Each structure stands twice: as C-alpha cells, then as structure tokens.
C-alpha cells in the first residue's frame with residue numbers, strides 16, 4: 309500500500325495506543341511482520357514545551373525501520389513545532405489524532421472533539437502539511453463521528469483529504485460510544501467509497517483475528533487494517549496477515565517455544581530501552597508477563613503469585629519458571645495445528661510447579 313510517496317509491504321498497521329505502543333512493543337510487532345507502527349498520541353503542546361515525559365515517547369523505530377508519529381492539539385504553533393520534531397527524529401509520516409474520546413482530551417477540544425469543528429480540523433491539516441517537507445505525508449485518524457446523530461466520517465474524511473491528508477484511518481465507533489458496542493464497518497465502507505481512490509483508507513476497530521481482518525477488508529473495501537487491542541500479547545496476528553497476503557498458509561498461533569522467545573525479546577527490550585530508574589519499568593514487565601501468560605494453563609495462579617513480587621528480575625524469573633512449567637506439561641503442538649490452542653488453553657487442573 310502506498311502512503312504519499314512510500315510503500316508499506318503488508319497492509320496492516322499497529323494502532324497507536326497510549327501507554328501501550330511504546331518502543332519495545334512496536335519493535336516486537338515489527339519483528340512479527342506489521343507493515344507500520346505509529347507512536348502513541350503525543351501532545352503537541354507538551355512536545356513544544358519540551359516536557360520530558362512526552363519528549364521521551366518520541367522514539368524512532370529501531371534499525372532504521374519506518375514509523376509514524378501521532379500528535380494531538382488544536383493550536384497552530386505547537387502543532388507545527390511537534391510535526392517538525394517528528395520529522396527531525398526520522399518519522400515517515402505525521403498522523404493527527406482526531407479520534408481520542410478521553411475526557412481530558414475532548415475537554416481541551418482536541419482529539420474526537422475536532423470532528424465537531426471540521427474547518428479547524430482542515431486548517432490543522434494544512435498548517436501541519438506546511439510545516440513538514442513535501443515528502444512526509446500528513447495523515448488523520450478519526451472516528452465514525454461525535455455521536456449517533458453526527459456520524460460525519462465520510463464528509464469529514466473528504467475535507468481532511470482536500471486539506472492535504474495523505475491517508476485516513478477510521479475507527480468505526482462514535483466518540484460517545486467510547487469502546488462500547490461494535491465498530492461499524494458500514495461507515496468505514498462509506499469513507500472508502502467517498503474518499504478519492506488514490507488516498508488509502510485504513511479500517512480500524514475490533515479486529516482480533518485473521519477472519520476479522522478478512523471481513524474488514526472485504527466488507528469495507530479498505531486498503532489496510534489497523535489493529536490495536538487484538539495485538540496486545542498477540543503480535544503473531546501480524547505474522548498471519550503477512551503470510552496470507554503473500555499467498556502462503558496461515559502459520560497459526562505460536563508454539564510455546566515461540567511464545568517464550570517473544571516474551572524474552574519483549575522484556576529484554578524493556579530492560580534495554582527503559583531507564584532502570586523509570587517507575588514504568590516494573591509496570592511494563594508486569595504487563596508483558598500478563599500478556600504472554602493470557603489463556604495458558606493456570607495463568608490465574610501464576611498472576612496471583614507474580615503480583616506479590618515487587619522486584620523486576622524476580623518477576624521475570626517467576627515468569628520463566630511458569631512458562632517452562634507450561635511448556636513441559638504438554639508436548640509441543642505442531643505449528644498451525646488445529647489443536648494448538650486447545651492444548652495450551654487453561655485447564656481446571658491445579659498447577660504443579662509454580663507454587664514452589
């Protein structure tokens with residue numbers, strides 16, 4: 309898929325998610341085949357002011373891989389400055405968030421609140437466009453609309469494209485829905501129909517498996533799919549999409565060895581990339597433990613025990629012994645075998661090892 313003047317080789321993107329899509333997780337997803345990752349949304353105001361916590365999140369992907377930076381705001385100067393900062397660290401695109409439903413964001417009339425002010429939103433696209441070099445696409449991510457009476461995504465998307473947006477991502481829920489109900493495929497289809505054909509439209513919302521990916525592509529006609537929650541602890545979803553897009557069979561869920569290797573890689577990146585003094589470090593390790601243990605035999609018991617541990621190294625050691633326990637408990641399922649999820653699923657048997 310082409311965005312502005314560059315291509316991504318597989319039409320699937322990792323959704324920007326605050327406090328989730330940090331550099332370690334983006335890297336894991338890249339290594340599992342995602343087409344493009346984007347930073348979590350960053351306040352343009354905070355970036356311009358040099359707020360360290362926000363500036364620390366402005367991180368380029370490793371090994372020179374392409375990445376996008378998402379910014380939010382509603383004032384010219386901070387938006388322009390933030391976009392330039394994104395370009396300075398090597399971003400391949402600057403995405404403007406016009407979909408965040410969070411109270412603190414819409415209270416400042418940013419995020420999804422901009423869907424109620426399409427003229428200002430278009431102005432922001434124009435000024436960000438003017439602040440970055442011609443070869444850096446400016447893109448927009450928005451929702452279906454503000455509420456069920458104002459589902460203006462198709463005309464809103466067209467206005468953003470008219471102002472210079474080179475790609476539109478639509479999450480098919482309204483702002484008032486938050487994350488409840490379902491993401492509406494029909495509104496994404498309408499956006500795809502109405503936006504000029506050379507501008508890619510990315511469908512987003514509720515895709516957690518290959519069937520969901522296919523359905524999003526088929527029903528909406530979108531050019532690519534953006535996956536958020538479905539990738540948490542499941543970067544293999546990108547491996548599956550990449551395989552089927554290459555005309556190969558779906559490799560299916562991970563083997564236990566692959567799961568353990570991914571856990572090791574993820575926590576290794578957390579230790580490597582987060583400052584040892586960061587209060588986030590322990591939280592991130594804990595999150596990785598929960599993600600990769602989810603759905604495995606006796607994972608609740610593991611979590612209960614793990615959550616009493618307060619030292620990151622001890623927590624990782626506990627996770628290692630738990631994963632090893634699960635691995636030894638059953639023979640390794642064949643990659644892609646139908647029975648793999650069943651073999652690894654939680655069973656009522658009590659855990660034998662982890663209480664040791």
Ligand SMILES: Cc1cc2nc3c(=O)[nH]c(=O)nc-3n(C[C@H](O)[C@H](O)[C@H](O)COP(=O)(O)O)c2cc1C
Nearest residue numbers: 323324325326348349405479513514515535536537
């Ligand atoms: C924890 C969390 C944080 C999010 N942060 C952002 C964000 O920073 N920027 C953004 O555009 N969307 C954000 N979103 C919305 C997602 O990008 C995505 O639109 C939404 O989760 C629907 O996709 P999904 O069903 O694949 O998760 C966030 C969602 C979650 C769950």
